[in-house]
Amino acid sequence: MRTIRTIQAFRTWRRQQDSRKTSLGFVPTMGALHAGHRSLIQRARETCETVVVSIFVNPLQFGPKEDYRHYPRDLIRDLKICEEERVDVVFAPQLAALFPLRFQTTVTVGVLSKRWEGESRPSHFQGVTTIVTKLLNLARPTHTFFGQKDYQQCVVIQQLVKDLELTTKIILCPTIRDTDGLALSSRNQYLTPLQRQQAKLLYQALSAGKQAIAKGKYTNKDICQTMHRVVNTHHGISVDYLVCCDAMTLEPLKQVEGKVVLLGAIRLGKVRLIDNLLVRVRH
Ligand code: AMP
Numbered sequence: 300m301r302t303i304r305t306i307q308a309f310r311t312w313r314r315q316q317d318s319r320k321t322s323l324g325f326v327p328t329m330g331a332l333h334a335g336h337r338s339l340i341q342r343a344r345e346t347c348e349t350v351v352v353s354i355f356v357n358p359l360q361f362g363p364k365e366d367y368r369h370y371p372r373d374l375i376r377d378l379k380i381c382e383e384e385r386v387d388v389v390f391a392p393q394l395a396a397l398f399p400l401r402f403q404t405t406v407t408v409g410v411l412s413k414r415w416e417g418e419s420r421p422s423h424f425q426g427v428t429t430i431v432t433k434l435l436n437l438a439r440p441t442h443t444f445f446g447q448k449d450y451q452q453c454v455v456i457q458q459l460v461k462d463l464e465l466t467t468k469i470i471l472c473p474t475i476r477d478t479d480g481l482a483l484s485s486r487n488q489y490l491t492p493l494q495r496q497q498a499k500l501l502y503q504a505l506s507a508g509k510q511a512i513a514k515g516k517y518t519n520k521d522i523c524q525t526m527h528r529v530v531n532t533h534h535g536i537s538v539d540y541l542v543c544c545d546a547m548t549l550e551p552l553k554q555v556e557g558k559v560v561l562l563g564a565i566r567l568g569k570v571r572l573i574d575n576l577l578v579r580v581r582h
Contacts, residue, residue: 300382302389306397309390309437321348325440325467327431330354330391331371331485332380335475339444340384342472351438352381354391358398359405360426371485390438397433406432408455408462414549415562416451416573419539427452428459435465443467448474448482450560450575454549474574476502482574494567497536501565504529504541505576508561512578517555519543530565539564539571546577555580 303309316323324347326339332354343350354377361367374391381389405425412424435443445453453471460469474482480502481487481495490498508526516522519542526541544551546558559580564573 300378300386300389302378302391304391304393304396306392306437309388309392312388313437313439316349319349322441323347323349323351323438325434325438325443326350326352327434327443327445328352328354329356329370329485330377331373332377333475333483333485335446335448335483337380337384338475339446339472340381340386342470343442343444344385346470347442349387350385351388351390351440352386353434353438354389355397355430355434357426357430358394359429360423362420362422365420366486366489371488390434397430405429406459406463408458411451411455411458411549414451415540415542416564419564419571424452424455428455431456431459432463432465435460435467440467442470444470444472446472446474447575447577448484449573450562450577451549454547480506482572484572486570486572489570490567494535494570497533497567498572500530500533500536501563501572501574505561505563505574508541508543509576509578512555512559512580517580517582519551519553519555522555522561526561526563535567537566539566541565556582 303312324343326343328336356370358367378389406428407425408428417424457469476482479499481499504526507529508522511522511525522543530536530538541563542551543555544560544562546560559578561576
């Protein structure tokens, strides 16, 4: 495995791959790798001849009051995990390499970025789409792997790829969960033991929504009430949103039908957790 830390060296390596004409799988991450990231790398390894993982904590996607400075960073441990997963190249650029002084261009996806996560974190998706565009331009992958855990992010990136005629194929990989259902996340380590207990309620709320649909409840009101009921009785949890939407447009549905996504975000103290479940509804 090679670790590349400069843009110039990464470009040189990438140019050498052109003559090989092989499939190149790309897994963009912010490091602090866990089993969720591993599953993306494994899928890339199964799908493509060459696998590149990027590790870069992207300041543009953090709000002014968010945890950019304290976000967990452990490159040595991350490199060990990448080595175990037989990654070919880790691209881990320095901040100033990707965002030099006087950097001033951003990439914005419209309506899809404004809803849900966009309401709580106004510049978040612009930060994501700007860095993803840069990384895709550098890596020029045939396939790029994202986790369903960040479902809205996947939909926004699909739109970006379509609108800007990017040629990579986006592969959506399932959410990896702890035994009690909590989706793995680098931010779970911020939870106190009590908050960790309560964190599973997010998955339980979404599962209750899914069950309600399975039992024939098709109105948004019924499904949202069911999801809210799971968390409402618990102290210390506030709900940012628990909603039932069209899986493509992310618009709330009055009457659920077709491919539906249940999206949720809750706050436990200073920690904000997101999760989702996809449901296919046939009346
Ligand atoms: P991050 O390092 O948080 O930016 O995440 C990098 C990639 O890993 C994104 O595509 C995430 O959606 C994905 N990811 C994070 N957590 C999980 C998880 N629990 N299961 C599957 N994919 C995940």
